[in-house]
Amino acid sequence: MIKILFLCGSAAPGKDGVGDYTRRFCARLIQLGHEAQLLSLCDLQAEAYISENQIVEKTAVLAHRIPRSVENMQRLLWVQYIINDFQPDCISLQYVPYSFNRKGLPFWLPSFFKKIKGNHQWHIMFHELWIGMDVNASLKNRIIGFLQKLLILKMLRTNSGITISTQTHLYQSKLASLGYDAMILPLFSNIIKKSVTVKESAEEAEELRFCIFGTIHYGAPVTKFIEELKQVLTTTKNKKSLNFIFIGHCGTAIEEWKKVLQKHQINFEITGFVTDQEISYFLSHSHYGISTTPYILNQKSGSLMAMFDHHIPVLCVARNWDVKGFNQQSFSNLINYKNQESVKEFLDKKFIASTENKLESVVSQFLKGLRK
Numbered sequence: 001m002i003k004i005l006f007l008c009g010s011a012a013p014g015k016d017g018v019g020d021y022t023r024r025f026c027a028r029l030i031q032l033g034h035e036a037q038l039l040s041l042c043d044l045q046a047e048a049y050i051s052e053n054q055i056v057e058k059t060a061v062l063a064h065r066i067p068r069s070v071e072n073m074q075r076l077l078w079v080q081y082i083i084n085d086f087q088p089d090c091i092s093l094q095y096v097p098y099s100f101n102r103k104g105l106p107f108w109l110p111s112f113f114k115k116i117k118g119n120h121q122w123h124i125m126f127h128e129l130w131i132g133m134d135v136n137a138s139l140k141n142r143i144i145g146f147l148q149k150l151l152i153l154k155m156l157r158t159n160s161g162i163t164i165s166t167q168t169h170l171y172q173s174k175l176a177s178l179g180y181d182a183m184i185l186p187l188f189s190n191i192i193k194k195s196v197t198v199k200e201s202a203e204e205a206e207e208l209r210f211c212i213f214g215t216i217h218y219g220a221p222v223t224k225f226i227e228e229l230k231q232v233l234t235t236t237k238n239k240k241s242l243n244f245i246f247i248g249h250c251g252t253a254i255e256e257w258k259k260v261l262q263k264h265q266i267n268f269e270i271t272g273f274v275t276d277q278e279i280s281y282f283l284s285h286s287h288y289g290i291s292t293t294p295y296i297l298n299q300k301s302g303s304l305m306a307m308f309d310h311h312i313p314v315l316c317v318a319r320n321w322d323v324k325g326f327n328q329q330s331f332s333n334l335i336n337y338k339n340q341e342s343v344k345e346f347l348d349k350k351f352i353a354s355t356e357n358k359l360e361s362v363v364s365q366f367l368k369g370l371r372k
Contacts, residue, residue, distance in 0.1 A: 003035040005088040009099025011040035011063045017302050018094050018127055020190045027056035028363045042068035042100050072108055083118045092123040097148050110154040122159050126166040129174055134321050168299040170326055183369050188359045189309040190302050194280040207241045211286035214303035216253040219319025220292045222260045232343045244268040247282050289314035294321030295336045296328040305357050313349040
C-alpha cells in the first residue's frame with residue numbers, strides 16, 4: 001500500500017480537465033487499496049480553503065482546495081499541514097503552467113516546493129511544457145516559452161530524485177533535450193463509458209454520424225475536408241447521408257464548421273453543455289470522430305481518449321503545427337487528414353481495441369514507475 005498526495009491547479013468537478021483526470025486517478029488508486037488525496041493549490045472556484053469528499057464511481061476522494069487568491073505564505077502553511085497530517089509516500093504534481101499563474105509563468109513554484117518538508121518521493125506529470133515550440137510560433141510566444149522552460153529547469157533542479165512522466169512523445173523528446181528522462185504515461189478518458197446496446201455499423205447505417213467533442217481548434221481546413229469527404233462518399237458509399245454532432249462547449253471556431261456544413265446542406269446538431277452520461281450516449285452512437293487538435297499533440301487530448309474509449313476511429317482535421325527536428329509516429333486509431341486518399345483510408349478504418357489508454361493500465365504503469 002502506498003500513500004499519494006496529488007497536486008493540481010483546480011479541483012471543482014467538471015471545471016478543470018486536469019482536476020477531473022487527477023480525481024479519477026485518485027479513485028482508482030483507492031479502489032486498489034492505496035491511499036490517495038487531492039490538493040488544488042490555486043483553485044479558481046474555491047472562495048475559501050475547504051476539504052471535501054468528491055465522489056467518483058461511488059468512491060470518495062478527499063479533496064483539499066486552496067483558493068488562488070491567497071498569499072503564498074498561507075498557501076504553504078496549509079500545504080505543509082496537509083502533508084504533516086497525511087504523511088504521503090509520494091507527492092505527484094500535475095503540471096500545467098497556466099493552472100498556477102494566469103500568464104503561464106508561475107515564478108513562485110520552484111522556491112515554494114523547495115520549502116515543503118516531508119519524507120516523500122516527488123513525481124511530476126507534465127501535461128504541458130512551454131508554448132512557442134512550433135516552427136511558426138510568434139516572437140511573443142517564443143519569449144514566454146523560453147521563460148516557461150527556465151521555470152521547468154529550475155523546478156526539476158530542486159530535487160535530483162524526481163520521477164518524471166508526460167503523455168506525449170513530443171514532450172518526452174523536449175524533456176530529453178533538457179537532460180531528463182520521462183516515462184510515457186498515456187492519457188485516459190475522463191468520460192465514464194456507459195453500457196449501451198450494440199450500434200449499427202457504418203456499413204449498415206443509412207446515415208454516417210460524425211462527432212466532434214470539446215473545444216474546436218482554429219485553423220482546420222474545414223472547407224477542403226467537407227468537399228473531399230463528399231467526393232469520396234459519392235464514389236465509395238452511395239446513398240449515405242451525413243450528420244455531424246458537436247458535443248459540449250466547442251468554442252468560437254464552431255462557426256466555420258456550421259457555415260461550411262450549411263453550405264453543403266449537411267445535417268448537424270449542437271448539444272451545448274451535457275452530462276457525462278449524455279456525452280457517453282452521443283459517442284456510443286457515432287460512427288466516426290473528428291479531432292481538430294494538431295496531429296502531434298493528440299496524445300494530450302482528453303476528447304480523443306473519450307472517443308477511443310467508445311471505440312470510434314478518429315480523423316485529425318487540423319492546422320499544420322510542426323516542431324523542428326521531431327517526427328511523430330503514426331497512431332493506430334487516428335489518421336491525419338491530408339487529401340481524398342486519407343479520407344478513404346479513414347472511412348474504411350476498423351477500430352483496433354487496446355488497453356493502452358485504459359485507466360487501469362495507466363495507473364498500473366504509474367505505480368511501476370514509482371517503484372523503480
